[in-house]
Structures are given as structure tokens and as C-alpha cells.
Amino acid sequence: MSALLNISNVTKNYGLKTALHDVSFxxxxxxxxxxxxxxxxxxxxxxxxxxxxxxxxxxxxxxxxKKVGVETKSMVSFLPDVNPLFSWMKADDAIDFYKDFFADFxxxxxxxxxxxxxxxxxxxxxxxxxxxxxxxxxxxxFARKARLFLLDEPLGGVDPVARERIVSTIIxxxxxxxxxxxxxxxxxxxxxxxxxxxMINEGEIILQGxxxxxxxxxxxxxxxxxxxxxxxxx
Amino acid sequence: MKAVIRQQWKARYKTALMxxxxxxxxxxxxxxxxxxxxxxxxNSSILKYWLSIAFAAVYLGxxxxxxxxxxxxxxxxxxxxxxxxxxxxxxxxxxxxxxxLLVILGELIAYAVVMLFWLSxxxxxxxxxxxxxxxxxxxxxxxxxxxxxxxxYSIVFVKHIVETIQIIPMALIGAxxxxxxxxxxxxxxxxxxxxxxxxxxxxxxxxxIMFDLSVRLMALIFNGYEVNTVSALxxxxxxxxxxxxxxxxxxxxxxxxxxxx
Numbered sequence: 001m002s003a004l005l006n007i008s009n010v011t012k013n014y015g016l017k018t019a020l021h022d023v024s025f026x027x028x029x030x031x032x033x034x035x036x037x038x039x040x041x042x043x044x045x046x047x048x049x050x051x052x053x054x055x056x057x058x059x060x061x062x063x064x065x066k067k068v069g070v071e072t073k074s075m076v077s078f079l080p081d082v083n084p085l086f087s088w089m090k091a092d093d094a095i096d097f098y099k100d101f102f103a104d105f106x107x108x109x110x111x112x113x114x115x116x117x118x119x120x121x122x123x124x125x126x127x128x129x130x131x132x133x134x135x136x137x138x139x140x141x142f143a144r145k146a147r148l149f150l151l152d153e154p155l156g157g158v159d160p161v162a163r164e165r166i167v168s169t170i171i172x173x174x175x176x177x178x179x180x181x182x183x184x185x186x187x188x189x190x191x192x193x194x195x196x197x198x199m200i201n202e203g204e205i206i207l208q209g210x211x212x213x214x215x216x217x218x219x220x221x222x223x224x225x226x227x228x229x230x231x232x233x234x
Numbered sequence: 235m236k237a238v239i240r241q242q243w244k245a246r247y248k249t250a251l252m253x254x255x256x257x258x259x260x261x262x263x264x265x266x267x268x269x270x271x272x273x274x275x276x277n278s279s280i281l282k283y284w285l286s287i288a289f290a291a292v293y294l295g296x297x298x299x300x301x302x303x304x305x306x307x308x309x310x311x312x313x314x315x316x317x318x319x320x321x322x323x324x325x326x327x328x329x330x331x332x333x334x335l336l337v338i339l340g341e342l343i344a345y346a347v348v349m350l351f352w353l354s355x356x357x358x359x360x361x362x363x364x365x366x367x368x369x370x371x372x373x374x375x376x377x378x379x380x381x382x383x384x385x386x387y388s389i390v391f392v393k394h395i396v397e398t399i400q401i402i403p404m405a406l407i408g409a410x411x412x413x414x415x416x417x418x419x420x421x422x423x424x425x426x427x428x429x430x431x432x433x434x435x436x437x438x439x440x441x442x443i444m445f446d447l448s449v450r451l452m453a454l455i456f457n458g459y460e461v462n463t464v465s466a467l468x469x470x471x472x473x474x475x476x477x478x479x480x481x482x483x484x485x486x487x488x489x490x491x492x493x494x495x
Contacts (some may be wrong), residue, residue, distance in 0.1 A: 014240050051321075051322050052321070052322065053317075053318060053322060055439060055491075071324070072323040072385065073322055074324035076322070078318070078322045080318040082318070084317075084318035084322075086245060086310075086319070088245055093244065095349065096241075096244070097241055097319070098386065100237035100240060101237050101241075101323040101324070101325070102323070103326070106404045112466035134310060
């Protein structure tokens with residue numbers, strides 16, 4: 001398998017604060033990576049850099065061999081940790097928006113995902129609950145045939161039923177041609193779908209490897225390993 | 235850029251239609267009540283008082299609101315959560331900013347057309363209101379409404395067509411310049427304070443300071459030229475167009491290198 005994503009020595013500062021320090025890893029095509037760490041550890045910053053929303057201070061990121069920029073934005077489907085949709089939009093307007101800007105967006109697939117999520121296409125975003133907005137955004141993101149999916153806290157603040165649907169959607173959408181990075185605190189709900197794990201703390205990677213290897217090496221689940229790694233750090 | 239324009243239009247067309255409706259409603263009220271030429275005279279009745287307030291508010295307020303909506307648009311792109319949606323689309327910053335500003339400019343043109351249409355009806359329906367407009371129209375106030383209306387349009391689009399086709403792009407240059415001042419100021423502010431806690435009202439103060447400086451600069455540019463004819467305005471208008479281009483380029487560079495950075 002070839003590496004779809006390569007991150008080499010990436011550093012990012014916000015003023016005097018270092019958000020990421022010398023981060024390097026790669027992700028092969030067809031893999032699902034769990035990006036874990038406490039609040040403020042640099043997960044969101046890393047995903048913003050991969051999506052092209054921010055630039056690193058130093059280091060290099062390539063996706064399918066191309067430096068992050070306008071070209072890679074057409075390959076990356078990003079679900080941020082906040083609702084990015086305009087409040088005037090209905091679900092249908094959001095679908096039109098994605099169709100207008102992303103050539104790989106599949107309208108029919110989006111309708112299927114919305115049906116699966118039990119969402120009404122004519123409902124306004126401003127009248128939706130947090131869980132509904134999360135499901136709508138996830139449907140939009142996964143209706144693209146992107147090479148790299150970046151999901152920032154997709155399970156945060158949603159009820160267990162919605163969470164279950166979101167996880168099912170991730171599994172349904174998974175394909176050998178694309179890779180997925182999921183940043184989450186709720187390790188227990190998703191750990192079974194991870195192929196690879198990357199734990200990050202204060203902007204530095206403290207543990208990474210294949211989920212299966214880490215489980216057998218430490219003789220515990222990823223959830224337990226996460227608690228062990230961060231128990232004295234939070 | 236087509237997609238940016240289409241999406242921006244979708245976001246704004248309801249407001250645009252509503253404002254065109256309000257302009258038409260207020261204008262019709264003035265015409266129907268026959269208050270056109272006497273609207274701003276003394277000894278006002280309560281009806282005239284409210285009509286004159288509504289008329290001034292709409293005819294000054296709508297263009298001003300449209301110009302300042304650039305502030306809202308750019309603010310959404312640099313400060314709000316919705317920035318993620320725009321920053322992740324595979325488009326260059328000049329397309330994202332340019333497309334949005336073009337729609338606002340288009341709106342401004344639409345309001346101007348609607349306002350000028352109603353003003354022409356107002357002038358034609360009230361012969362007294364045409365006294366200061368043009369001697370030619372004044373001469374025909376005894377004629378009917380349509381004759382007077384025809385004369386107004388023939389003055390603007392036949393007799394003074396050369397001036398008309400010069401004034402329109404010049405007015406657009408002025409509007410674009412103001413829009414660029416707003417966009418650049420806000421983007422500059424967001425670039426400096428992008429990762430710091432600050433009261434957002436400071437950004438509006440910066441916009442005001444930049445706007446004030448720009449108006450003074452425009453006055454300085456115009457004062458440097460002897461403007462006796464419309465065509466003499468082209469030199470200062472050209473300088474302002476150049477400044478607007480520089481501000482647009484500055485906004486795009488800041489947006490790409492600093493807001494995204």
C-alpha cells in the first residue's frame with residue numbers, strides 16, 4: 001500500500017504557544033486512523049493543516065504527493081468540530097453548495113445518507129438540534145468521493161443513537177481508495193473501526209502504530225491504553 | 235467564480251427582493267399622496283413628516299446598508315465558524331472574495347436602477363418637482379405624465395448619453411473603492427488579531443478609521459484636478475480604481491497568507 005498522506009516535521013505556533021511540534025507520520029490508502037489526545041493537544045490544528053484551512057509554520061504535508069493547497073482541497077473532505085453551514089441554509093441548500101464546489105460530490109448518495117440519518121431535506125439548519133447538524137454535516141462530507149476524510153470530533157455532544165448512526169455511516173462509507181482520520185475523545189465508541197492510532201499530547205506525538213499491534217503489545221483495549229497514557233497528563 | 239457568485243446570490247436574493255419592494259412601496263406612497271415636490275418643505279403634516287423620514291431612510295439607507303454588508307460578508311469569512319466551509323472549497327482567495335463582492339455590487343446596481351426608475355416616475359408625476367431638474371422638462375410641465383416621463387428619459391439617455399455612460403462606471407468605481415476599503419480593513423484586522431482575544435468592536439473602529447482616511451484621500455485626489463466636465467473626472471477616477479485594485483490584491487494576499495496561515 002502506498003502512503004496517501006505524508007506529514008514531515010510539521011510545527012505550528014499560535015503566537016508564543018506551540019500547537020504542534022515536529023509532528024511526522026504517514027497514512028496509507030484504505031486505512032482509518034484514530035487521532036487521540038486531550039483538549040488542546042493539537043488534534044484540531046493538525047486537521048486544519050491537512051484540510052488546507054491553516055498553513056504550518058514549518059515542515060511539509062503532502063496528500064497523494066501534492067503539497068496542501070487548492071488542488072488537495074478537492075481531494076479532502078473535512079468535517080470541522082463546529083457547524084460550518086450558513087444559518088439561512090436548508091439541508092437542500094447545503095447539498096447544492098457542496099455540488100457547486102466539489103466535483104466529487106454525489107447528490108444521490110447524500111440523499112441516501114440523509115434518509116439513513118432520518119433527516120428532512122427541507123428543514124432549516126438553524127432549526128436543527130446539535131445531533132441533527134452533526135448528522136447533516138457528516139452526510140455532506142461522506143457524500144463526496146474524497147481521497148482523505150478528516151473528521152474532527154464527529155461524536156462530540158450527540159446522543160448514543162445518533163452516535164451509533166454516525167459510526168455506521170463511517171463503516172458504510174469506508175472504501176479501499178480512501179483514508180479516514182477521526183479525532184475523538186470517545187475512544188470506546190469507535191476503537192473497533194481504527195486500523196491505526198496516533199496519540200498526541202501538547203503538540204507532540206507520544207504513541208503511534210497499528211491498533212492491533214498496540215492492543216497485543218500492551219494487552220489492553222485502545223480505550224484502556226488511552227486512559228493509561230493520559231491519566232497523569234490531564 | 236460562478237459557483238461563488240451563485241451561492242452568494244442564494245444567500246442574499248431574499249433580502250435584495252425585500253429591499254426592492256420597500257423602495258417601491260415608499261416611492262409609491264410619496265407619488266400616490268402627491269407629496270413629491272413638497273416632501274421636504276416646511277409646515278409639514280404628520281403624513282409628510284413620516285413620508286419624508288421613510289423616503290430619506292430608504293434612499294440613503296439601502297445603498298449604505300448594501301455597502302456595509304461587505305463588512306458582514308468579510309466578517310463571516312474571517313471570524314465565524316462558516317469560514318471553514320469557504321476555506322475548504324478548492325477555490326483561490328480572489329475567487330472567494332471577488333465573487334462575493336461582485337454580488338453585492340450587482341445588488342447595489344439593482345437598487346440604483348429601482349430607485350432611479352421611481353425617481354423618474356416621481357419627477358414626471360409632479361411637474362413642480364421637475365423645476366430644478368432641467369429647463370427642457372420644465373418647459374413641458376403643461377404636457378401629460380407620459381410626455382414628461384419621455385422627456386426625462388430622452389435627456390438622460392439621448393441628449394446626455396455621453397455623460398450618462400461615463401457617470402455609471404465612475405459611480406461603480408466609487409462603490410468598489412468603498413467596498414475594498416471595508417474588506418481590506420477587516421482582513422487586516424483579522425490578520426493581526428487572528429489568534430488573540432479582543433473585543434470585536436475594535437474591528438469596526440479600524441474600518442471607520444480606514445474609511446475616514448479613504449474619504450480624505452479621495453477628496454485630496456479630486457482636489458488635485460480641475461473638474462469642469464464629466465470626462466475630466468476620469469483621471470481621479472482612474473487613480474481611485476487603481477487604489478481599489480491594490481486594496482483587493484492586498485485583501486486576497488492577507489486572506490491567503492495570514493487568515494488561512
